[in-house]
Amino acid sequence: MDDVTEGFIRVNGGNVWFRITGKGPGTPLLLLHGGPGGKSNSRDPLRALGNERPIIQYDQLGCGNSGRPRNTELWTVERYVEELEQVRNALELEEVHILGHSWGTMLLAAYLSKQPQGVKSAIFSGPALQARRWEQDQRNHLKKLPLEQQEAVEKNERLHTTDSPEYQAAMYSFYHRHLCRLDPWPPEVSEELENMNPQIYNFMWGASEFTVTGILKDYDASEWLQELKMPALFTCGRYDEATPQATAYYASLVPEAQFHVFENSSHMPSVEEPEAYMKKIREFLVQQEK
Known part of the structure; x- marks a missing residue:
């Protein structure tokens, strides 16, 4: 796509890479990728909305194209919240819509709890807003796998051999x-x-989606979601790690929030149903700017 700008922003701890797609007149949309330790998707269908509004992606510190310091003191929710504010300031995003996906919803919720100015709306895609509920939901999903795979997960987590071939296969x-x-x-x-930073994932979350042992294990945004004062959209896939039941519950906590399920998707509707995903996000953003 034309009108793509890339560069680096100095944040506490190093440099983060960013990409801005498009120069449309609408309020910019800032995307927070999943993980922890993930990266931005160069094929994100939302980039096609750049003719309507700038679509801004950045790789969090330690991830993707950004710097990769190995200091575990940098891998905290608080520092990532600070980093998000530094990105906004550097790119002069006085008014912005923000979309978080998966771990990005944790980051988004923590950021909004600080009541930042100028956030016009929030989109929680595949929300992970209670670490213990997420873990339990994955445990329930796990019960539907073949018995030998269930046993492989239990055995290798007990023995701390989660890098074993049978655990990885499960x-x-x-x-x-x-x-x-x-x-x-x-x-x-x-x-x-393949490009996930395992150091960050393991430190903040754990060895896999099934068991949370990292610093996020007590994360719970449910108590103050009802204090959100901006328009919000909660989405998930029918077969998502972020179950429709959990996602609907989070939406129920936010006054007048919208809730949508992508019927043919799991955790990546932007990949599994890109046209439907783009259409829904675009529809919500346009509603906020009428």
């Missing part, structure tokens, strides 16, 4: 059901998993 079987159901996976899904 994890990928789970991913094909609840992360992305396309077969074969498109390149961006494999790239995201």
Whole structure:
């Protein structure tokens, strides 16, 4: 696409990479990628909205094209919140819509709890807003895998051998059901998993989606979601790690929030149903600017 700007922003701890797609007249949309330790998707269908509004992506510190310091003191929710504010300031985003996906919804919720100025709306895509509920939902998903894979997960987590081939095989079987159901996976899904920073993921979350042992284990945004004063949209896939039941619950906590399920998707509707995903997000953004 034309009108693409890339560069780096100095933040506490290093440099983060950003990309701005489009120069449309609407309020910019800032995207917060998943993980922790993930990266931006160069094929994100929302970039096609750049003729309507700037679409801004950035790789969080330690991720993707950004700097990769190895200091675990940098891997905290508080520092990532600070980083988000530094990105906004550097790009002069006085008014902005923000979309978080997966871990990005945790970051978004934590950022909004600081009551920043100029955020016109919030979109929670595949929300992970209670770490313990997320873990329990994945445990429930796990019960639907073949028994030998369930046993492989339990055994290898007990023995701390989660890098074993049988554990990895069980994890990928789970991913094909609840992360992305396309077969074969498109390149961006494999790239995201291959380029994930395992140090950040393990430190903040744990060895896998099934068990949270990292610093996020007590994360819970539910108590103050009802204090959000801006328009909000909560979305998930029918087969999502972020279950429709959990997502609907989070939406119920926010006054007048919208809730939508992508019926043919799991955790990556932007990949599994890109046209429907783009249409829904665009529709919500246009509503806020009438």
